[in-house]
Amino acid sequence: MKIKYLSVAVLSAMVISGCNDNDTVDGSPGGGNPPVNPGPDIVFDVENTFWDLEATSATVAANSTATAIAYYFTSDNKNLKTFWVDGSESYYISSTYSISGKDTDPSSGTLTFSLDDTDNSCKFAVTDKQTLDLTECTNSNLDVTTYKATSEREEEFKQIPEKESDKDVVNADFEWDFSTLPGGQATTGGRDFSVRNDEHNPKEIVDGAKEFNGAVKITQSETKHGFYHLAVEGSGSDDLVFPDGTFSAELVFRVDNYLDYNQNLQLIDITDGNSTGWKLVIDRKTMLPEARVNDGSGKYTAVRAVTPIEIGKYMHVMLTVNSTETKIYVNGTLETKRALNFVPNKADGDTFYLAGGSTTIKNNLEGAIDNFALFEDVLSEEQVQARAELFGFKSN
Structure with missing residues (x-):
């Protein structure tokens, strides 16, 4: 995702809101038997369609100046985009929704969403994946019959930006874009990632967690797995180094296929000459995100989240670290924290590995990367929540 630093504005309107890794963990919780790759949740016919x-002659949602022109319900993170036109200006507003219905009939059910901070719901029915009826809405002004957009209209909608907001979102000190191939281009900080084994591992642009065409999808080959890497020169000469051990790291990603349950999935691996680097993995037994901060003696402190990944669904993970504590957040919510009594990441000759690791044999990321960012400070809970909301995630 190419960050625009936009978030949701409050609009008084009729709007549907809607590696082979054998380290010994110091105090990390245990797991169980490796799970089978789960299938995706049911996707209802109302979802993932403009x-x-x-295209309808009926009265549609409107306020004093703006008129709603399209809805898009994203099944991945239950994010609703409502597209508006106000004079010569077009924009969309993001919100959340929930949906219920029968697994055996994805064409109908009930949508629950927010309207001006008031709960609302509509019955929906989709015919031939082409016609949508919203009926029995608690706000009758939302009742409508509408139609699937043409391919030309879809492309028009994808170019419409999000409505700007006055909500503060902290900017990263280093950030990388994954909305163009091969991915890993710096948008802040001026340091591009390189790609290893690019020719063996096909990549394509796909929809991100929130933004259309905002992520790079990686398909791993069976023999030469690919990953991103970035050399770091050391604490005396490189601005990517955080010598006091204070930093925050953000990753927005999804796993489409867990390739090897005999290994942890390495998402980020920061190695250095002092053995004081850190990494972010998906634990092979529990499917939980886990950060590991090395102390320089061959041991590490692990902080494990409580929300497992879901195959095919995006997740926002934020790690915050200083010399006394490390925390891990998932989708904007603080899940676990642990005390530290050493300065991590002294960083003498680091290498950043992304979507893989320094000791990975064949369990690199097969999935998509939306965004990777680093901050030269520990973000507060409110700042982490705002960053997660930037990508369409709502904290609990």
């Missing part, structure tokens, strides 16, 4: 409100 519903073109301008």
Whole structure:
């Protein structure tokens, strides 16, 4: 995702809101038997489709100046984009929704969403994946029959930006874009990632956690697995180094296929000459994100989240570290914290590995990367929540 530092504005309107890794963990919780790759949750016919409100002659959601022109319900993180036109300006507003219905009938059910901070719901029915009926809405102004957008209209909607907001979102000190191939280009900080084994591992642009065409999808080969890497020169000469051990790291990603349950999935691996680097993995037994901070003696402190990954669904992970404590957040919510009594990441000759690791044999990321960012400070809970919301995640 190419960050625009935009978030949701409050609009008084009729709007549906809607590696082979054998280290010994110091105090980390245990796991169980490796799970089977789960299938995705049911996707209802109302989801992942542009519903073109301008294709209907019925009265549609509007306020004093703006008129809603389309809905897009994203099944991945239950993010709803409502597209508006206000004079010569077009924009969308993001919000959340929930959906219920029968697994055996994805064409109908009930949508629950927010309307001006008031709960609302509509019955929906989709015919041939082409026609959407919203009926029995608690706000009758939302009742409508609308139609699937043409491919030309879809492309028009994908170019419409999000509505700007006055909500503060902290900017990263280093950030990398994954909305163009091969991915890993710096948008802040001026340090591009390189790609290893690019020719063996196909990549394509796919929708990100929130933004259309905002992520790079990686398909790993069976023999030469690919990853991103970035050399760091050391504490005396490189601005990517955080010699006081204070930093925050953000990753927005999804796993499409867990390739080898005999290994942890390495997402980020920061190695250095002092053995004081850190990494972010998916634990092979529990499917939980876990950060590991090395102390320089061959041991590490692990902080493990409580929310497991879901195959095919995006996740926002934020790690915050200083010399006394490390925390891990998932989708904007603080899940686990642990005390530290050493200065991590002294960083003498680091290498950053992304979507893989320095000791990975064949369990690199097969999935998509939306965003990677680093901060030269420990973000507060409010700042982490705001960053997660930037990508469409709502904290608990």
